[in-house]
Every structure is written in C-alpha cells, then in structure tokens.
Amino acid sequence: MRNGDFAVNNRFLRACRREPVDRVPVWFMRQAGRYDPEYRHIRETYTLLDICREPELCARVTRMPVDKLGVDAAILFSDIMVPVGAMGMSFSLQEHVGPVMERPLRTEEDIASLRVFEPEEELPFVLETIRHLANTLPVPLIGFAGGPFTLASYMVEGGPSRDYVHTKVLMLARPDLWGRLMSKLSQAMARYLRAQVQAGASAVQIFDSWVGSLSVHAFRAHVKPYIQAMLADLAQLGVPLIYFGVHTGELLADFAEAGATVVGVDWRTPLDRARQRVGTSVALQGNLDPVSLFAPPDVLRREVETVLWLGTESPGYIFNLGHGVKPTTDLAQLQRVVEWVHTFEPKAQTAHCTKEERA
Numbered sequence: 238m239r240n241g242d243f244a245v246n247n248r249f250l251r252a253c254r255r256e257p258v259d260r261v262p263v264w265f266m267r268q269a270g271r272y273d274p275e276y277r278h279i280r281e282t283y284t285l286l287d288i289c290r291e292p293e294l295c296a297r298v299t300r301m302p303v304d305k306l307g308v309d310a311a312i313l314f315s316d317i318m319v320p321v322g323a324m325g326m327s328f329s330l331q332e333h334v335g336p337v338m339e340r341p342l343r344t345e346e347d348i349a350s351l352r353v354f355e356p357e358e359e360l361p362f363v364l365e366t367i368r369h370l371a372n373t374l375p376v377p378l379i380g381f382a383g384g385p386f387t388l389a390s391y392m393v394e395g396g397p398s399r400d401y402v403h404t405k406v407l408m409l410a411r412p413d414l415w416g417r418l419m420s421k422l423s424q425a426m427a428r429y430l431r432a433q434v435q436a437g438a439s440a441v442q443i444f445d446s447w448v449g450s451l452s453v454h455a456f457r458a459h460v461k462p463y464i465q466a467m468l469a470d471l472a473q474l475g476v477p478l479i480y481f482g483v484h485t486g487e488l489l490a491d492f493a494e495a496g497a498t499v500v501g502v503d504w505r506t507p508l509d510r511a512r513q514r515v516g517t518s519v520a521l522q523g524n525l526d527p528v529s530l531f532a533p534p535d536v537l538r539r540e541v542e543t544v545l546w547l548g549t550e551s552p553g554y555i556f557n558l559g560h561g562v563k564p565t566t567d568l569a570q571l572q573r574v575v576e577w578v579h580t581f582e583p584k585a586q587t588a589h590c591t592k593e594e595r596a
C-alpha cells in the first residue's frame with residue numbers, strides 16, 4: 238500500500254483484517270493533544286475549532302504523534318462535535334468542561350430542524366485535510382465520527398452529563414421522537430464517514446463513548462438498530478469499521494453482531510474475556526488503563542505486557558488505551574509503550590498458534 242510516493246506501514250490495517258503482522262500495531266485514542274508541549278503552544282494562538290478549520294495546520298497536528306511517538310496509525314484531528322454544528326446546532330468547546338450547546342435539543346421541532354448535511358458543502362475543510370494527509374502520511378489515516386447515542390447525549394443534555402437523565406427519558410418516554418433523532422444522526426454520520434473514506438481515510442472509528450451507560454436491553458431496543466444500519470451502509474466501502482465506547486463490557490457481543498469489524502474495548506474488560514464475547518470474526522482494539530501511564534516505567538511495562546499477552550491470544554489485535562490519553566500524561570511514557578509493543582513477539586498473530594500450543 239502506498240500514499241503518494243511513500244511506502245505506507247500497513248500493520249494496523251492488516252491486524253484490523255485479522256491477517257498476520259510483523260509487529261503488534263499501536264495507536265492511542267486522543268493521541269494528538271494537551272500532553273504534547275507543541276500542541277499546547279499551537280493552542281495558545283488557535284482554538285481547537287480554528288485548528289479543525291485550517292487544513293494545513295490540522296494536518297500538521299494530526300501528524301505530530303506519528304512522528305513523535307512512532308504509532309502505526311494517525312487519527313484525524315477533529316472533534317465529534319464538528320458535524321453537530323453542520324446539523325444546525327450551535328455549541329462551544331469550553332476549557333475543562335467540553336462541548337456546551339447554545340440551546341439543548343428537547344422538542345419534536347428541534348429534532349425536525351436537524352439537517353442531514355452534505356459533507357462536501359458543510360465541512361469541506363475536513364475533507365481537504367484528509368486529502369492532504371492521505372498523500373503524505375507514512376501510516377494509514379483513521380477517520381472518525383461520534384456515535385448516535387453519544388452525540389444525542391450532548392445535544393439533549395446541553396453538555397457533558399453524569400447520568401443522562403434528559404436523554405434517557407426522551408429515549409424511554411418518547412421512542413417515536415428518539416427514533417427520528419437516531420435516524421438523522423446515524424444517517425448524517427454514515428454520510429460523513431463515507432465522505433472521509435472517499436477523501437482518503439483508510440479506516441473509520443465510531444466513538445460512542447457514553448453508550449455503555451445503557452442497559453443491554455435499552456441498547457438493543459433503542460440504539461443497536463441504528464448502529465447496524467450505519468455499519469451496513471459503510472461496509473460497502475471495504476475499510477475497517479471500529480466501534481468503541483467505555484463501560485461496554487456487557488455490550489461487546491452486540492457490537493460484533495451489529496457489524497463492527499474491529500471492537501474497541503475499555504480497560505475494565507480483560508481482552509481474553511472480550512474475545513470470548515465477540516467471537517473470532519472481528520479484531521479487538523484496546524485496552525491499557527490510561528491512568529497506568531502515570532505509574533513508574535517498570536510498573537507500566539508490566540501492565541503493557543499483560544494487555545499484550547491477552548490481546549495476542551488470537552489473530553486480529555491492535556494495541557491501544559482503554560480510553561483517551563489524559564492531558565497531563567508524560568510524552569516519554571507514551572514513547573516507551575510504543576517501543577515495548579513493537580518489540581513484543583506477536584506469536585499468535587504470526588503463527589496462529591493457541592495459548593496451549595505456546596505454553
């Protein structure tokens with residue numbers, strides 16, 4: 238595989254397809270961000286949304302962790318809220334808080350006024366950034382969008398929430414309106430992700446970070462059908478489709494059943510248990526506790542190795558954290574993790590042997 242004139246490291250894509258790899262691939266959710274002094278310096282002049290709207294700068298920020306950490310994939314620098322603006326809802330990203338809506342979405346009229354937008358028209362800067370990156374990056378680029386439940390939670394609550402009261406009450410008490418909201422969000426995000434792939438993204442991740450706040454039966458009744466439709470639509474593109482949320486141990490089997498080809502796992506569920514739940518037809522991604530990056534290097538190394546042993550028990554494994562890099566993480570710790578992952582012998586992945594055969 239080549240991007241422009243560069244030979245591209247494709248072990249990330251191979252692992253997504255459960256093919257043998259020379260080394261375990263690694264990238265980190267939120268790998269571009271505040272832990273990096275160069276990013277903090279850029280943020281003194283530009284807001285996060287300024288960066289997203291400036292293709293050259295955005296491409297530079299996307300690339301920074303590839304050069305500094307040696308990760309095997311880049312993730313587009315953006316935010317899950319960027320397309321929410323394009324759907325017609327105003328918001329701001331507030332320091333130490335996160336996304337805050339100008340006016341929360343609560344009524345039938347609010348839902349009716351949401352636009353399933355045309356990405357080329359509303360977010361041309363995202364696609365321009367991707368086109369630029371696809372020709373220059375030495376690793377595959379992951380495009381992304383928020384999952385419908387997670388986006389709905391910000392829109393309906395008006396900002397970050399602990400218990401999602403308004404969102405869940407809308408879902409339970411007005412399933413008709415909830416269905417309209419989920420349809421619009423899943424259609425808009427599928428269209429947005431399709432445009433990202435057409436512009437040059439080699440894989441996509443749906444960040445449904447807060448979907449694990451739902452019971453299994455609520456997920457099945459009120460969210461899964463829309464994820465399934467989204468993933469079926471995107472499957473035609475032939476790229477890996479990663480679906481991720483935190484606190485989702487009980488939902489993992491449903492994630493695989495819904496059509497994800499890579500299932501993201503948070504740190505609470507051991508990867509061997511995750512594998513039992515999802516079966517062998519999907520790849521797994523995860524799941525080092527992001528807080529372990531604050532432990533001394535020898536302790537961190539043991540944690541990394543535990544994750545690696547469990548992850549490489551079966552083919553199709555991508556090392557990652559169980560959630561995003563925390564802003565005060567030491568860059569040197571992330572560099573160490575990449576080195577340890579890359580020097581680990583991925584026995585099961587190359588030889589396809591079982592745990593018993595290896596013992």
Ligand code: 1CP
Pocket residue numbers: 265266267268269270271280285312313314315316317318330334335336381396397398444446560561
């Ligand atoms: O300027 C800043 O540094 C503010 C922090 C920040 C950053 C770095 C925000 C505000 N967004 C981002 C970029 C971002 N957001 C990326 C960058 C690409 C990467 O390197 O990974 C990505 C993938 C996201 C996705 C995102 N935004 C998610 C899903 C992933 C996750 O962490 O669960 C969510 C939930 C958001 C909302 C959001 N935006 C920003 C914050 C602080 C939050 C979370 C607020 C909350 O806890 O509810």
